[in-house]
Amino acid sequence: MKQVADITTEVRRLDPALPLWLGVGAATAAVGIAGAVALASTQEHGWGRLLESYLVSFALFLALTLGALFFVMLQHITRAGWSVVVRRIAETLACNAWLMAVLAIPVVLGMDHLYHWSHVEAAAHDPVLVGKMGFLNPTFFVIRLGIYFLIWGLLAWFFHRTSVRQDTTLDPKLTVRMERAAGPGLVLFALSANFAAFDLLMSLDPHWFSTIFGVYYFAVSVVTFFAVMPKILVSLQWKGVLSRAVTVEHFHDLGKLLFAFNVFWAYIAFSQYMLIWYGNIPEETQWYLKRQTGDWAWVSLALLVFHFIIPFLVLVSRAVKRRPRLLAFTGSYMVVMCWLDLYWLVIPEFSPGSVRFGLIDVFCFLGVAGVYTLALTFRLKRHSLIAEGDPRLQESMAFHTA
Amino acid sequence: MSRHQKQPDAGGSYGYLVAFDSVEQLLQAAARVRDAGYTRWDAHTPFVVHGLDAAMGIRPTILPYLVFTGGLTGTTCGILLQWFTNAHDYPFLISGKPIFSLPANIPVAFEMTILFAALTALVGMLALNLLPQLAHPLHGSRSFKRATDDRFFISIEARDPIFDPVATRELLESLGGSAVEEVPG
Numbered sequence: 001m002k003q004v005a006d007i008t009t010e011v012r013r014l015d016p017a018l019p020l021w022l023g024v025g026a027a028t029a030a031v032g033i034a035g036a037v038a039l040a041s042t043q044e045h046g047w048g049r050l051l052e053s054y055l056v057s058f059a060l061f062l063a064l065t066l067g068a069l070f071f072v073m074l075q076h077i078t079r080a081g082w083s084v085v086v087r088r089i090a091e092t093l094a095c096n097a098w099l100m101a102v103l104a105i106p107v108v109l110g111m112d113h114l115y116h117w118s119h120v121e122a123a124a125h126d127p128v129l130v131g132k133m134g135f136l137n138p139t140f141f142v143i144r145l146g147i148y149f150l151i152w153g154l155l156a157w158f159f160h161r162t163s164v165r166q167d168t169t170l171d172p173k174l175t176v177r178m179e180r181a182a183g184p185g186l187v188l189f190a191l192s193a194n195f196a197a198f199d200l201l202m203s204l205d206p207h208w209f210s211t212i213f214g215v216y217y218f219a220v221s222v223v224t225f226f227a228v229m230p231k232i233l234v235s236l237q238w239k240g241v242l243s244r245a246v247t248v249e250h251f252h253d254l255g256k257l258l259f260a261f262n263v264f265w266a267y268i269a270f271s272q273y274m275l276i277w278y279g280n281i282p283e284e285t286q287w288y289l290k291r292q293t294g295d296w297a298w299v300s301l302a303l304l305v306f307h308f309i310i311p312f313l314v315l316v317s318r319a320v321k322r323r324p325r326l327l328a329f330t331g332s333y334m335v336v337m338c339w340l341d342l343y344w345l346v347i348p349e350f351s352p353g354s355v356r357f358g359l360i361d362v363f364c365f366l367g368v369a370g371v372y373t374l375a376l377t378f379r380l381k382r383h384s385l386i387a388e389g390d391p392r393l394q395e396s397m398a399f400h401t402a
Numbered sequence: 403m404s405r406h407q408k409q410p411d412a413g414g415s416y417g418y419l420v421a422f423d424s425v426e427q428l429l430q431a432a433a434r435v436r437d438a439g440y441t442r443w444d445a446h447t448p449f450v451v452h453g454l455d456a457a458m459g460i461r462p463t464i465l466p467y468l469v470f471t472g473g474l475t476g477t478t479c480g481i482l483l484q485w486f487t488n489a490h491d492y493p494f495l496i497s498g499k500p501i502f503s504l505p506a507n508i509p510v511a512f513e514m515t516i517l518f519a520a521l522t523a524l525v526g527m528l529a530l531n532l533l534p535q536l537a538h539p540l541h542g543s544r545s546f547k548r549a550t551d552d553r554f555f556i557s558i559e560a561r562d563p564i565f566d567p568v569a570t571r572e573l574l575e576s577l578g579g580s581a582v583e584e585v586p587g
Contacts, residue, residue, distance in 0.1 A: 270508060277505050280497070316470070318462075400452040 007388055007397065010245050014381040017239035021377040029370025035363035043360070051110040052350050053361045057368040058107060059201060059342045060224065060335075062100050063217065064372075066193055067225025068093035069152060070218075072159050073189065076175075076182035082253060084396035085245045088387045089232055091163055092379050093225070094156035099375040101149035103368065107200070108142055115141075117206040128207050136203055144199055148192045155185050166389035175391060193218055201342075204349040208287040212272045219265035220338055226258035227334035234328040242385055248322050249401045255321030256401075258331065262315065266308040291344065294353035299344050307337040339365060416539035416587040417443075417559040418570060419546060421580040425451055428554035431577040432457040435556060438573055442562035446546070446555040465526050472522025473515045480514030481507055543585050560587070 014021070036053075040046035068090040075083045075090075111118045116129075117136040123129035129136070159178060166174040194214030202213045210216075230251055237243045276284045291300050311334060320326050343361070387393070422428045425447075432445050436459040445451075445458055488494050489502035499506060528534065540546050540557060549555050556579070558570055574582045 274505050274508065278497070278499075318466070 025373035032367025067221035081392035081395035097152035473519035476518025480511035
């Protein structure tokens with residue numbers, strides 16, 4: 001039989017990787033923020049472009065956080081044993097919901113520029129926006145954002161704290177408590193994530209609506225999460241952390257989930273597209289028309305080929321999923337594709353006809369990524385990287401996928 | 403069964419069967435049989451045993467490639483079916499859409515992909531396992547019935563190229579299982 005690693009001799013603290021993570025995080029944040037601010041203050045309409053690009057990066061890292069929160073609750077509600085060795089990292093990612101609440105402040109402050117409906121006087125002359133004013137108004141928008149972040153923050157905090165407490169108490173009752181909380185938690189998550197997608201992204205075009213849009217953003221979230229996980233694990237193992245507890249079997253399963261949810265993303269994206277295309281009602285098709293005219297048509301096609309077809313052909317292979325470094329590389333590529341997807345959701349509203357991709361978008365991404373990495377590092381280093389008090393730890397370490 | 407009995411004639415026999423009490427014993431025994439170089443042999447367990455494929459040295463199945471090909475065939479057939487029926491044989495204009503338009507064809511193509519892939523998986527699995535098979539010599543063994551309950555078996559077929567009535571029996575006896583049983587062919 002395969003020998004199972006002993007948890008007591010495993011390096012399960014972040015310390016060996018800490019200097020690297022802090023260094024990379026701080027450097028990325030500094031370069032990103034400095035570059036973005038410098039470009040924004042020198043370019044014409046620079047601050048507006050910065051804000052639009054910031055919304056893209058903000059939505060990407062919010063997606064990562066929500067994907068992690070979903071994963072944690074999914075593992076509890078299904079009573080999953082295989083994922084115990086990777087769950088702590090997901091719990092910590094989910095705790096960045098508090099960071100994302102802070103990072104939402106620029107979006108709220110920039111509401112005037114980002115969301116056309118927030119101009120109350122202008123909206124009053126638009127019969128469609130008048131009808132939506134009860135929901136789409138600045139005050140209720142801020143209240144809703146507060147409620148979403150409260151839900152996500154409290155859920156993430158509960159699962160992280162309970163799991164950390166189990167590290168020392170080894171109390172199996174805590175597992176049962178988390179299992180019971182996961183059901184209602186997922187319901188709250190589904191509602192809040194759906195409405196957050198409507199508010200933050202769909203309302204950029206307040207005339208347009210798509211009831212599947214929330215599911216679309218949920219698909220982006222889960223894909224982003226499963227794309228990032230292999231990269232995190234590989235960079236930990238590179239420094240000798242978790243190098244025996246997390247095996248190729250866990251990578252294989254993360255890869256399978258990445259593959260499956262990427263197909264789910266394509267399924268949802270096509271479902272939304274086909275119904276609107278078939279219905280052919282101008283108030284719905286105008287959203288796609290914007291993305292089918294000018295340069296944006298190429299981005300739409302690029303998403304089909306590079307976000308779906310190529311990753312499908314790469315990730316369908318068992319060999320790729322069982323090579324951690326190759327999977328981490330594919331995951332990083334998928335993150336870029338998820339970013340492009342969000343870029344395609346946001347930017348055409350401000351720049352119809354031309355893609356105008358620029359350095360400011362890169363800096364903006366780096367800035368948010370750096371700050372996010374630093375927050376993650378500070379929280380990760382405080383506890384064991386494995387939910388080592390979980391009664392299913394042995395099962396997870398001995399895990400074998402078929 | 404005593405070693406001093408007349409050795410069986412490999413021609414009239416299916417092969418040897420030996421039982422083990424635990425998964426650990428089975429996995430160790432399977433690795434020994436694998437290392438001895440046998441190719442026509444099998445392990446029989448009441449439930450899925452993780453690690454058995456590696457212990458037996460079984461090469462990965464080609465089934466995924468068949469399923470992938472089946473899926474692609476399904477996609478192609480789905481598209482061709484719609485092109486032939488709606489655009490070629492009997493052009494039919496629906497709600498002002500182009501006669502042949504890919505977005506409208508995706509759902510059917512998708513379903514055909516799933517259908518062909520699933521059928522290929524089922525038929526391919528049966529074919530690769532030489533199933534259905536209505537009778538098998540091992541079913542003649544009374545003790546073998548416990549393969550569906552609480553025993554783990556290894557059988558080596560007499561038609562294995564390196565099967566030897568004496569040497570193979572000695573190998574099986576050294577594995578620490580039950581008495582070696584000869585199964586009639």
